[in-house]
Amino acid sequence: MLLRNKVGVILGVANAHSIAWGCALHTHKEGAELILSYLNDKIRPRVAPLAESISADFMELDVTDDESFKVFFKFIKKKYGKIDFLIHSIAFANKEYLRGKYVNTSREGFSLALNISTFSLVEAAKYAPDIMSDGGSIIAMTYMGSEKVVGSYNVMGVAKAALEASVRYLAKDLGEHNIRVNAISAGPINTLAARGIGGFSKVLDIVKEKAPLKRNISIDEVGKTACFLASDYASGITGEVLHVDAGFNIIGV
C-alpha cells in the first residue's frame, strides 16, 4: 500500500461525484487515514455517510473565513499531531460569470472566484510547515481553461491560471520544509461544480471525440494520480502540473 501510516487532509467533498471523494476513496484504499472537509451544514448530511464508510474524520471548513481555517487545523494538530498530505479540491464562481463573455465579469465576481478557488490554497499552505513537520505533499485541482480559452469557463480559467502560478511559488517557498506542491489538471467530469458551467456537456462530447484515449476521465483516475503525488514515488516532483485528461491537452489541429 502506497500510503500506509500516512495521514491526509482532503478539502472539498460535496458528494459521491466530487473529485475530492475520488481522492478519498483511493488514498484510503492505499492505507491513508483521512480527514475530509465539507462546506457547511447543508452539505454535511451527504458527506457524513461517505466519511463513515471509510472511517474518516470529517469537519466543516469555509475557506472564506480565517477563523474556520484556524479551528480546522487546530483540531487536526491536536488530534493527529502531524499530517503527510493535503488535497485541495475547492472552487467556486457565481454562475452568471460561467457563461457569456469574460469581459463582463464584475469586480465582486472576480474577487469571489479567486478568493475561494485560489487564495484558499495559499491560506491552507500557511499551515503546512507546522502540520507537515516531517515534510509532505500538497495537491491542488486545476483545469486546462487556465492555459487555453475554453468557452464559458471565463473567470474560473483566470482563477486556475493563478492557482497554477501559486503552486509554483508555494513549491519554492515550502521546498525547504520538504513539502512538495503540485497540481492535477483534470479533464472535464460531471460534478456539482462543473454543472454550473455553461455548455459543459458539449465539452464532454468534444473531449470524447478528440482526446487520444477517445473518452473522458473519471474521479477514480484523478484519485489514483493523487495517490502517486502524495506518495514517496513522487518524492522528486514539485511545482508541477500533471494532466489527467485522456491526453486532450496535447492535441492541436
Ligand SMILES: NC(=O)c1ccc[n+]([C@@H]2O[C@H](COP(=O)([O-])OP(=O)(O)OC[C@H]3O[C@@H](n4cnc5c(N)ncnc54)[C@H](O)[C@@H]3O)[C@@H](O)[C@H]2O)c1
Ligand atoms: N469537474 C471538473 O470538470 C473539473 C476539472 C478540473 C478541475 N476541477 C476542479 O476540481 C475541484 C473540485 O471540483 P469538483 O468538480 O469535484 O466539484 P464539487 O462541486 O464536487 O467540489 C467543489 C467543492 O468546493 C467546495 N466549496 C465551494 N465553496 C467553498 C468554500 N467557501 N469553502 C469551502 N469549500 C467550498 C464545495 O462545497 C465542493 O465540495 C475544483 O477545484 C474544480 O475546479 C474540476
